[in-house]
Amino acid sequence: MKNAKNNQSRRSFLKVTSLTGGGMMVGFSWFANLIPNEAIAHTQDKENWVELNGFIKITPDNQVKIFNPNPEFGTNVMTSLPMMVNEELEADWSKVIVEMGDYDTPRFKSQFTGGSRAMAMAWRPLRTAGATARLMLMQAAANEWGVSVSELTVSKGVVMHKASNRSANYGSLATAAAKLPKPEKVNLKKPSEFTLLGTAQKNKVGKEIVDGQSLFTIDYKMEGMLIAMVIHPPAFGMELKSFDATEALKMPGIKAVFDFQVYKDGYAKAGFDTRAFNKLIAVVGNSTWEVMNARKKVVAQWEPIQDTKEMVMARGGKREEIIPAGLESTESHLRQMHEMQKKPTRVARKDGDPETAFKSAKKVLERTYTAPFLAHNPMEPISCVAHITDAKAFFVAPIQIPEMIKQNIVANLDIKPEQIEMKLARMGGGFGRRAYGHYIVEAGHISKKVKAPVKLIYTREDDLTNGIYRPTYIMTYKAAIDENNNITALHVIGGGFPESPLHENRFPAGVFANYLAESWELPSNITIGAYRAPRSNFNASAEQSFLDELAETVGKDPLEFRIELLKKAKSNPVGKNNDYDADRYIGVLELLKEKSNWGAAASKNAKRGVAAYFCHASYAAHVVDVTMKNGQPVVEKVVSALDCGFVVNPEGAKNMVEGSVVDGIGNALYGELIFDKGTSQQKNLNQYRIIRHREAPKKIDVHFVQNNIDPTGLGEPPFPPVFAALANALYKATGKRLYNQPYLKELGKIKV
Amino acid sequence: MAKFQLKVNGKPMQVDVDPSTPVLWVLRDHLQLVGTKYGCGVGACGACTIHLNGRALRSCQLPISAVGTQAITTIEGIVSAGKEMHPVQKAWLELDVAQCGYCQTGQIMSAVALLKSNPNPTETEIESAMTGNICRCGTYLRIKAAIQQAAKSSNK
Ligand code: FES
Ligand code: FES
Numbered sequence: 001m002k003n004a005k006n007n008q009s010r011r012s013f014l015k016v017t018s019l020t021g022g023g024m025m026v027g028f029s030w031f032a033n034l035i036p037n038e039a040i041a042h043t044q045d046k047e048n049w050v051e052l053n054g055f056i057k058i059t060p061d062n063q064v065k066i067f068n069p070n071p072e073f074g075t076n077v078m079t080s081l082p083m084m085v086n087e088e089l090e091a092d093w094s095k096v097i098v099e100m101g102d103y104d105t106p107r108f109k110s111q112f113t114g115g116s117r118a119m120a121m122a123w124r125p126l127r128t129a130g131a132t133a134r135l136m137l138m139q140a141a142a143n144e145w146g147v148s149v150s151e152l153t154v155s156k157g158v159v160m161h162k163a164s165n166r167s168a169n170y171g172s173l174a175t176a177a178a179k180l181p182k183p184e185k186v187n188l189k190k191p192s193e194f195t196l197l198g199t200a201q202k203n204k205v206g207k208e209i210v211d212g213q214s215l216f217t218i219d220y221k222m223e224g225m226l227i228a229m230v231i232h233p234p235a236f237g238m239e240l241k242s243f244d245a246t247e248a249l250k251m252p253g254i255k256a257v258f259d260f261q262v263y264k265d266g267y268a269k270a271g272f273d274t275r276a277f278n279k280l281i282a283v284v285g286n287s288t289w290e291v292m293n294a295r296k297k298v299v300a301q302w303e304p305i306q307d308t309k310e311m312v313m314a315r316g317g318k319r320e321e322i323i324p325a326g327l328e329s330t331e332s333h334l335r336q337m338h339e340m341q342k343k344p345t346r347v348a349r350k351d352g353d354p355e356t357a358f359k360s361a362k363k364v365l366e367r368t369y370t371a372p373f374l375a376h377n378p379m380e381p382i383s384c385v386a387h388i389t390d391a392k393a394f395f396v397a398p399i400q401i402p403e404m405i406k407q408n409i410v411a412n413l414d415i416k417p418e419q420i421e422m423k424l425a426r427m428g429g430g431f432g433r434r435a436y437g438h439y440i441v442e443a444g445h446i447s448k449k450v451k452a453p454v455k456l457i458y459t460r461e462d463d464l465t466n467g468i469y470r471p472t473y474i475m476t477y478k479a480a481i482d483e484n485n486n487i488t489a490l491h492v493i494g495g496g497f498p499e500s501p502l503h504e505n506r507f508p509a510g511v512f513a514n515y516l517a518e519s520w521e522l523p524s525n526i527t528i529g530a531y532r533a534p535r536s537n538f539n540a541s542a543e544q545s546f547l548d549e550l551a552e553t554v555g556k557d558p559l560e561f562r563i564e565l566l567k568k569a570k571s572n573p574v575g576k577n578n579d580y581d582a583d584r585y586i587g588v589l590e591l592l593k594e595k596s597n598w599g600a601a602a603s604k605n606a607k608r609g610v611a612a613y614f615c616h617a618s619y620a621a622h623v624v625d626v627t628m629k630n631g632q633p634v635v636e637k638v639v640s641a642l643d644c645g646f647v648v649n650p651e652g653a654k655n656m657v658e659g660s661v662v663d664g665i666g667n668a669l670y671g672e673l674i675f676d677k678g679t680s681q682q683k684n685l686n687q688y689r690i691i692r693h694r695e696a697p698k699k700i701d702v703h704f705v706q707n708n709i710d711p712t713g714l715g716e717p718p719f720p721p722v723f724a725a726l727a728n729a730l731y732k733a734t735g736k737r738l739y740n741q742p743y744l745k746e747l748g749k750i751k752v
Numbered sequence: 753m754a755k756f757q758l759k760v761n762g763k764p765m766q767v768d769v770d771p772s773t774p775v776l777w778v779l780r781d782h783l784q785l786v787g788t789k790y791g792c793g794v795g796a797c798g799a800c801t802i803h804l805n806g807r808a809l810r811s812c813q814l815p816i817s818a819v820g821t822q823a824i825t826t827i828e829g830i831v832s833a834g835k836e837m838h839p840v841q842k843a844w845l846e847l848d849v850a851q852c853g854y855c856q857t858g859q860i861m862s863a864v865a866l867l868k869s870n871p872n873p874t875e876t877e878i879e880s881a882m883t884g885n886i887c888r889c890g891t892y893l894r895i896k897a898a899i900q901q902a903a904k905s906s907n908k
Contacts, residue, residue, distance in 0.1 A: 072852075073852055074850075074851035074852030074853070074889050075851070076851070202845065202846075202848045203845075203848055203850060205853075206844070206845045206848065206850060207837075207845060209850045209853035209856055209857075210837070210841040210844045210845060210850070210856060210857070210860060211787070211827070211828075211837075211841070212786070212787020212788070212826070212827035212828055212857040213787070214786050215853065216789075216854060218786075218789075218790065219780075219786035221784070227781075252753065252770065287769075287773075287777065287781040287782070288777050288780070288781050288790075289769070289770065289772075289773045289774065289777040289781070290770070293770075293772075377888055378852070378854075378888060379789075379791055379797070379799065379852060379854040379855050379886070379887070379888040379889070380789070380791075380852070380854045381790065381791070426852070426853065427852060428789075428852050428853070428854025428855075429851075429852040429854060429888050429889060430852075431888075457790075459793060460791065460792045460793060460794075651848050652848075655848060655851060655891065655894065656851075658890065658891070658893055658894070659851055659889045659890035659891060660890070661890070662890025662891075662892060662893075663888075663889075663890045666890070684792050684793075684794050684796060685791070685792040685794065685796040685797050685886065686792070686794050686795075686796040690886050690888060691890070691892075692883045692884075692885075692886060692892075693878070693879045693882040693883045693885070693892050693895070693896070694879035694880060694883050696890070696892035696893060697893070698875075699893070700893055
């Protein structure tokens, strides 16, 4: 570790800032502690970084550093966001150094990894930051040469005055530039003028990754740091009664065993404060293996919880929430969900007169779909480093939205906001799991108690039994069909534990004059949270499987049928709240039709299925080709079409879509977290099935609609429609419609 | 506790740990070699893959007491002297394989061992050799392509 050096750099930087004076950002961040490797150590050794704004620093000897504001969990924002800055900054991209910003949301405006929002949120501010800095550098050159900025040109970090044949690099101009007032207004380039954005760029930290450098929280080490693990109740619906640590404390390397309360009584939980258990036992020691072994020696007594009141922050203030007592099971969830589907419930949207339409229907197609709980299982297990002293609260935290955990840290660890210093380590995956930062608060409690830096680690088993999961859902679709095969009404009802998957204003809402959408939820003590395209990931599978079957019922080609419905929604939309743009939806389907050669035979005797979906502001559609080999599905090929507006980095974008396709196929076929007596039955990766190399599609072909609409995200949108595209293909391959996930289980129940 | 003399990445090293300690935790906690990752601890994910005498192996399943004089190689030790990168790492960069990156060192260790024993693997051979390495981000196609590319470049 290069702590001494960091401090030195830090001091020298402060010196420079004070020298350069007014208008400068004083906020700075060194992520150096996480990057001890020689290969990039030069970035830390540099002194005299001049900060042009919160995103850009330059050294007099011409190194340019761009900060990535958003926590990185694999969507490659470390590359795409700095690309936005550099498009306008015009430094030499091949030499630009990117660095992860610390938690400093006022400085970075937004630090938000979730909801596929990075591109949209960063699009203007980051390009503006780049343009502002470039103008200041040009102004500094203009001042020095006594010419006007309009006579200057810029290329690869060099300002040129062609008329007098003078040039200066950014490094030589930075100190003077930093003293200039920030331009009030800057003009941003039009997409047609882009030279970097829209070109395929490789991961800026690719080398550090393949070298195995210390990038992740779990890799982090500090002087005097102890390892901590927690012990939690063996089931949801249980809590700690008492424990005996005598034997554990005798184990080698063990420093402390104690129980603690994560949130204070009466603490009102905000949206991302979800945590499974409030009373935990901490085991703290010198090394991971010692703590793991001592943990087994703690003898704990557990007892069932009663119905428990908890406060939550909701729109309009605090509200009480009841956590129900009981040991829940998948079997009873399924039974209750099917019962609920038969009862009238909350109407979320109603157009026209669906009741009459159903009464006079010639034919009714009704289908019910279910899906189990899913675990995110990010590859890096949950971890957090904390060092709480009287002076400050230091964290190395893998967290998707750091700002959202602040009030929780402040309230439950008794820390002032200004004492929080948080490094945002690269995350070994997230998928929504790391939006919920309870582990940061847990690590904080433990550090406070043992008065030392600690690294809290959850084992894989911990996260699969003390985690936050995608809820279990049910959805029933019903269509009324007249004697001419016209669809006269659509009814959808959805619910789940403990939230409903329904999006009542999403396609095909807006298509049918008579439409009814109903929604319900039942309480559960199993903790749930956002999972890659929350609710949409199930909603799409039900909706798009149903549309496929509906197309068949009325004798239409499934892809043309979708386009036909969307054309109706475009020319004659029903209702005002439809949340999609029918034109762009049609656009991805048309592109998919062309690129998949729809209508032609699929490759290698495969059978094909199609599905499309809109969520998180982007449009996605897939054609999946499958064959069956020895009763097992083999995905031969997937063709994907996307409309996410302007594609910032086509290389990263393609990778993201491919990953979503693989993830979708894996979860559709295998994903399930089954509960029995309140505890999950899949406790590690030998039981929880994640898709593997040989089960991945043999080929994935990704295509983007080309347009210059402001960019939207790709982390989530390609994921939801994969499930139904696969199910629809499997129907063609096996003759059986699949209604219950995971599909492999359902396939196993039928003769193929 | 017991003292163990090890050969890690060609260098002699000594640790004083419980004999049951998995090599994974010896590397990560005691030798500061954190490129070898913890993913499951039960041999099911491959994040912890190292080489023992050149063969790929899950270090979470290997107690330190079973190592003896066998040579341990980790991701930090696969680059030959004087080279900046292993051809497999290079292919990984050229094909921009990684997403979160957490599984990739384990993937690379499995790939390096595969190419050593089978310099020209078929697609099916790659799939079965790599199937113990989970990539939760789903970068399998790029991994396969990178292995094929590395094979091609080393066979040139
Ligand atoms: S950590 Fe060893 S195989 Fe998963
Ligand atoms: S790149 Fe994230 S697990 Fe493989």
